[in-house]
Amino acid sequence: MRVADKLANIQKQIEEACERSGRSPAEIQIVAVTKYVSVERAKEALDAGIIHLGENRDDSLLSKWEALKDQPVWHFIGTLQSRKVKNIIDKVSYIHSLDRLSLAKEIDKRANEPISCFVQVNTSGEETKHGLAPEAVEDFVKRLEEFPKIKVVGLMTMAPFTTDELIIRDCFRRLKQLQLEIQNLDLPYAPCTELSMGMSNDFPIAIEEGATFIRIGTALVGE
Numbered sequence: 461m462r463v464a465d466k467l468a469n470i471q472k473q474i475e476e477a478c479e480r481s482g483r484s485p486a487e488i489q490i491v492a493v494t495k496y497v498s499v500e501r502a503k504e505a506l507d508a509g510i511i512h513l514g515e516n517r518d519d520s521l522l523s524k525w526e527a528l529k530d531q532p533v534w535h536f537i538g539t540l541q542s543r544k545v546k547n548i549i550d551k552v553s554y555i556h557s558l559d560r561l562s563l564a565k566e567i568d569k570r571a572n573e574p575i576s577c578f579v580q581v582n583t584s585g586e587e588t589k590h591g592l593a594p595e596a597v598e599d600f601v602k603r604l605e606e607f608p609k610i611k612v613v614g615l616m617t618m619a620p621f622t623t624d625e626l627i628i629r630d631c632f633r634r635l636k637q638l639q640l641e642i643q644n645l646d647l648p649y650a651p652c653t654e655l656s657m658g659m660s661n662d663f664p665i666a667i668e669e670g671a672t673f674i675r676i677g678t679a680l681v682g683e
């Protein structure tokens with residue numbers, strides 16, 4: 461299926477989720493996750509009107525970046541090893557996976573200007589999931605003060621793979637609550653107004669619970 465048709469379908473679901481929750485579709489940015497697909501397919505997404513592209517590996521981001529340069533706004537969404545930071549830091553506008561001080565230190569060292577970061581939170585408690593425990597987030601964000609190149613724009617989470625909507629919704633709700641707590645700290649380097657949550661299988665729930673960036677791969681550009 462063409463990306464444009466898949467996008468129309470997603471936009472319809474975004475509108476419906478917004479209607480159910482009294483939100484406006486203008487509050488929600490779609491990050492097209494192109495990690496499974498070719499440069500051509502990524503280009504097709506841009507032609508369909510997508511602005512934000514997400515990749516989770518430094519090598520695939522670099523090869524797509526070479527072909528597309530600054531046409532899209534680039535997001536790094538995956539686990540980021542500190543030694544890979546220098547490869548991607550001047551190519552991306554957002555990093556969604558800040559989860560440790562050693563990574564913050566490396567980003568701060570390599571970045572030329574402040575970079576928008578999401579602090580990744582493990583809201584499900586699953587051991588296989590990356591991210592900070594919810595209880596650790598406030599202290600972590602406070603410690604980021606010593607890294608002037610880090611701007612905490614929001615929080616990110618991944619819900620567990622389950623068909624139990626209540627479990628998924630609970631993760632998103634928890635992240636929203638935490639986001640408000642961090643925002644209320646009023647830290648100049650951590651406005652923390654954004655929520656990166658929701659993927660192909662759960663983005664309508666994420667929108668109902670306050671997502672402002674949804675990260676969609678399969679349902680938008682295909683596997």
Ligand SMILES: *Cc1c(COP(=O)(O)O)cnc(C)c1O
Pocket residue numbers: 493495516537538618659660661675676677678679
């Ligand atoms: C792959 C990936 C996505 C997109 O997943 P889909 O289920 O294909 O929409 C979103 N976020 C992260 C962190 C990913 O690694």
